[in-house]
């Protein structure tokens with residue numbers, strides 16, 4: 081039985097009580113304890129830095145050439161915190177409530193409340209590190225709004241918030257490296273967890289420069305290896321983002337929770353052709369100022385700017401007057417798909433809608449600036465010019481990126497956008513301590529399942545990553561390690577290390593010995609297509625059953641026909657990729673099984689069989705009010721364990737953004 | 739925007755590893771769409787090579803959004819290629835025309851040894867940061883984020899300097915392989931903020947000492963770095979760094995370590 085270890089007591093006191101009573105490790109003993117951290121994104125870098133500061137001996141790993149390049153760097157729009165600097169009614173409770181509701185009532189109350197509580201500390205910590213957040217003229221921190229909420233609580237640094245936060249965490253990490261508390265292993269990829277006497281005690285990693293396998297001991301192992309959106313091949317994730325670390329942990333007994341909960345982000349640059357290698361996000365913050373529309377006429381071939389105002393359908397404002405363009409992501413994505421499927425899509429492929437800034441450029445920013453400069457009765461041209469300057473400051477890098485990719489100038493013509501895979505709410509199951517179902521193995525950030533239920537609100541992933549790393553794991557890890565202080569470092573000549581390494585070695589040799597005719601990329605693309613078509617924005621029983629079979633066939637094909645050039649004991653990016661794709665092929669099957677099992681629609685998981693008469697997602701709380709935690713039993717064989725979700729404070733209702 | 743297809747000749751640096759020498763190899767690719775990114779063109783080439791039973795070309799990349807700083811190709815004599823303020827991954831094939839020959843090399847600098855083909859080792863940058871590119875504040879020590887107002891102008895300038903992605907193009911462009919633009923961006927970012935004040939002097943001295951140790955050259959103000967920086971980091975940061983350095987050098991109480 082899974083035990084979520086949620087502390088007793090009132091919701092708002094649980095974390096304080098926990099911190100007041102958890103076990104501690106004294107400074108002298110911390111020096112003797114070794115901790116492995118996989119990943120240096122926001123979650124991993126903040127954890128490694130904070131644990132190094134506390135005096136643990138940390139070993140941190142990433143597969144890029146520097147910890148600063150983790151995928152978190154790409155986050156654009158912002159990070160939430162319940163600071164209420166805007167005095168607009170925000171509070172810890174409201175952030176907690178919005179997150180639970182945004183997640184469509186499939187997240188744990190206790191975890192989410194803790195997240196909302198520590199959110200305020202994150203901003204303070206980042207400012208102290210020198211993160212250059214956007215500020216107002218008075219020198220105070222500025223905020224913007226994100227989808228699914230009615231307050232302005234998002235802190236940001238232009239369109240580069242992830243970069244600035246990660247550099248803050250990276251610098252804190254490098255400081256610990258300089259002090260000798262953290263040892264950094266770049267270009268190393270974790271291949272397996274080493275288990276000794278039922279506890280995670282180390283890892284096997286592959287040195288990506290020379291292909292050698294290396295063994296590392298740790299009293300505990302922390303995975304912060306990011307999300308698995310790349311199972312869809314095309315996503316907004318970085319090219320290297322993968323599920324390998326989490327998947328190998330799953331194979332060692334860690335339950336995988338809610339794998340089918342995937343977030344499809346409504347505003348991404350559409351696919352331009354078969355050559356497409358990844359999709360680029362246009363931050364949700366743009367929905368603050370951009371209005372989404374399609375022509376009222378089907379198959380309208382006119383240019384956007386030639387379509388008069390009265391012939392445009394601002395379908396989000398029409399369908400959801402209360403939230404308008406700021407409905408949550410899952411709602412916005414499905415609405416875009418609905419319009420395109422019905423024949424109202426735009427652009428050459430017709431798989432796109434417009435995101436238009438003209439209105440706010442003129443009416444919001446242009447007019448405000450004209451006022452500020454004392455310009456009476458400005459003409460449209462002046463308003464556009466003035467408005468552009470403000471928009472440039474807010475989103476300049478995103479507009480430039482759009483223009484580089486599409487060759488079109490979004491200040492002049494509306495952006496074309498379409499939904500794309502963006503984030504995975506599912507991940508390794510963890511308890512309140514962020515420990516997986518494997519003792520001594522923890523999981524933080526996007527790699528775990530914990531806080532976002534069936535749909536994540538914008539600007540909450542960065543918050544969760546840093547909450548987990550800076551403010552949660554330093555306590556909960558101490559609580560675990562307090563009982564491990566007498567364990568001496570285990571030499572990596574121990575049988576468990578030798579045997580685990582031999583297994584990893586065998587798998588790599590098997591991959592290299594196939595020498596078939598098809599490229600790794602071609603398999604990944606095929607998997608992506610199955611997932612997108614049958615386990616994407618809309619899912620149904622028949623499609624999912626087909627997908628499971630197709631993925632099994634594809635996996636068989638892969639192990640017979642993949643061709644990996646080069647050798648094992650050298651740098652070999654194709655081998656790295658093949659090993660990741662092999663894991664995606666197994667994960668894909670589980671995702672479809674999970675989607676099949678959950679015959680309800682909630683958040684990003686939309687089962688066509690379960691919708692309201694006007695096409696909104698329909699939950700079935702009586703049947704599915706649980707976390708689906710899957711345990712691997714063998715080839716193609718999983719067992720479902722259900723962790724019931726008990727709502728003690730919030731009363732789940734059907735979400736309504738109208 | 740009109741799209742078109744093109745056939746291209748590529749001359750690409752191939753090098754097995756750090757120990758061996760390298761040389762240019764010539765490849766042909768056809769039917770490249772003007773809508774592709776430069777790296778997608780390399781994907782096409784690599785797929786082609788694998789199918790022909792040859793070794794693909796190794797290159798660094800990850801985000802493909804111009805933000806992680808991982809991609810690093812020296813294209814037709816210019817780091818990151820012909821577009822101003824653009825990383826290799828954001829360069830698109832519209833920049834080229836049918837029949838073009840494109841020469842692609844790794845960054846060339848003693849402090850950035852080649853690892854394989856177009857991949858170099860930039861860990862020297864991490865070590866420069868380790869020497870002082872941070873504010874020494876432990877987790878949990880922070881006061882309220884709004885306790886110290888920071889004039890917007892300073893915050894904006896600090897942000898502009900902090901936009902550096904650590905790609906190393908500045909080093910690759912410089913005839914002396916100086917890392918001063920990178921270093922000055924970090925020193926400026928932190929010196930412009932009140933939080934960075936306490937360690938200001940040591941920071942500049944220690945980071946520069948590390949830079950010298952890594953074997954980067956000295957700055958002779960040619961401005962090649964600024965011209966190629968994909969994040970348009972301004973050379974005025976170097977002037978600011980020089981001021982910091984001189985001020986720090988005069989302060990006799992500053993210890994070097």
Ligand SMILES: Cc1cc2nc3c(=O)[nH]c(=O)nc-3n(C[C@H](O)[C@H](O)[C@H](O)COP(=O)(O)OP(=O)(O)OC[C@H]3O[C@@H](n4cnc5c(N)ncnc54)[C@H](O)[C@@H]3O)c2cc1C
Nearest residue numbers: 119120121122123143152157158270306525526539541542
């Ligand atoms: C384009 C984009 C924009 C976004 N914008 C926002 C936003 O504005 N606000 C927001 O809140 N969220 C945003 N998100 C989501 C957010 O960025 C991510 O969810 C978050 O950064 C994940 O952080 P992480 O630390 O969990 O993992 P990551 O940052 O993905 O880091 C994973 C780390 O693990 C390492 N790793 C992985 N596998 C292995 C292995 N086997 N061995 C060794 N190392 C390994 C990697 O090297 C890396 O260091 C955005 C996401 C995308 C794609």
Ligand code: SF4
Nearest residue numbers: 902903905906908967
């Ligand atoms: S200063 Fe510019 S060129 Fe140099 S590392 Fe930073 S972003 Fe790259």
Ligand code: FES
Nearest residue numbers: 800802807809827
């Ligand atoms: S791949 Fe990240 S900047 Fe180019």
